[in-house]
Amino acid sequence: MKLLVGLGNIGESYDRTRHNVGFWAIDAFAHSIEVHQPLTWKTEKKFFSQIAETTWQITGTNTVEKIYLIKPTTFMNDSGKAVAAVANFYNIPTSDIWVIHDDVDFPVGVLKIREGGSSAGHNGILSIIESLGSDKFWRFRIGVGRPLGKEEKYNVIKHVLRVFSAPDHRKMQEVIKHTIAAIELALDKDLSAAMNRYNISGK
Numbered sequence: 001m002k003l004l005v006g007l008g009n010i011g012e013s014y015d016r017t018r019h020n021v022g023f024w025a026i027d028a029f030a031h032s033i034e035v036h037q038p039l040t041w042k043t044e045k046k047f048f049s050q051i052a053e054t055t056w057q058i059t060g061t062n063t064v065e066k067i068y069l070i071k072p073t074t075f076m077n078d079s080g081k082a083v084a085a086v087a088n089f090y091n092i093p094t095s096d097i098w099v100i101h102d103d104v105d106f107p108v109g110v111l112k113i114r115e116g117g118s119s120a121g122h123n124g125i126l127s128i129i130e131s132l133g134s135d136k137f138w139r140f141r142i143g144v145g146r147p148l149g150k151e152e153k154y155n156v157i158k159h160v161l162r163v164f165s166a167p168d169h170r171k172m173q174e175v176i177k178h179t180i181a182a183i184e185l186a187l188d189k190d191l192s193a194a195m196n197r198y199n200i201s202g203k
Helices: 018-034 076-090 123-132 149-153 156-160 166-188 191-198
Strands: 002-006 042-044 049-057 064-072 097-103 111-115 138-143
Touching: 002 018, 002 076, 018 049, 018 064, 018 097, 018 138, 018 156, 018 166, 049 076, 064 076, 076 097, 076 123, 097 123, 097 166, 111 166, 111 191, 138 166, 166 191
Parallel strands: 002 064, 002 097, 097 138
Antiparallel strands: 042 049, 049 064, 111 138
16 A cells, blocks of 8 residues: 655645645646546545545556555645545555655756655655654655755745746656656556666656
8 A cells, every 4th residue: 555645735826836746746647547547536624635546556467556645735834744644544654655746956857766864944844754753755856946046045935936937847747757657667666666767867
């Protein structure tokens, strides 16, 4: 059983912003699954989330894994409340929680996968660490870049709430495709295989 979490902020005004790339990725993964099986999102107050349930048949086997997809409705800074609620209810180990989120430490178009570590200043990740009491969950970190030049000291919060330029948006479309492929490979094989193949710059 796996819990896949896309981080972002609920609301139309946030849809196209850098902070919502986790939502973009999990929506894209859900759409890719819908080619083979129906998938319905439900808003569950007890989980503080929009949640969908699906399965994944591991390629070349008869093994079927259950997957829960969630988009927290708490806003980014309280994302941990949603993740912990779902993980505790379904008894999902921390190591089987995969979180997809934006990361200002990488340029636009870069995907990095890793297990554990600090929040690196990301309030959504910090909330999850605090709520789970552990940092040992997996992260799919999608680069959204930092402000350049004179804006180097620009408030990062304002930066991640900005929309992408047209060229950067094209890069994001490509890295979202890589993220979906990485998730599929990790489900079929393991996260090490996904790291080895997809911890590269998006093209």
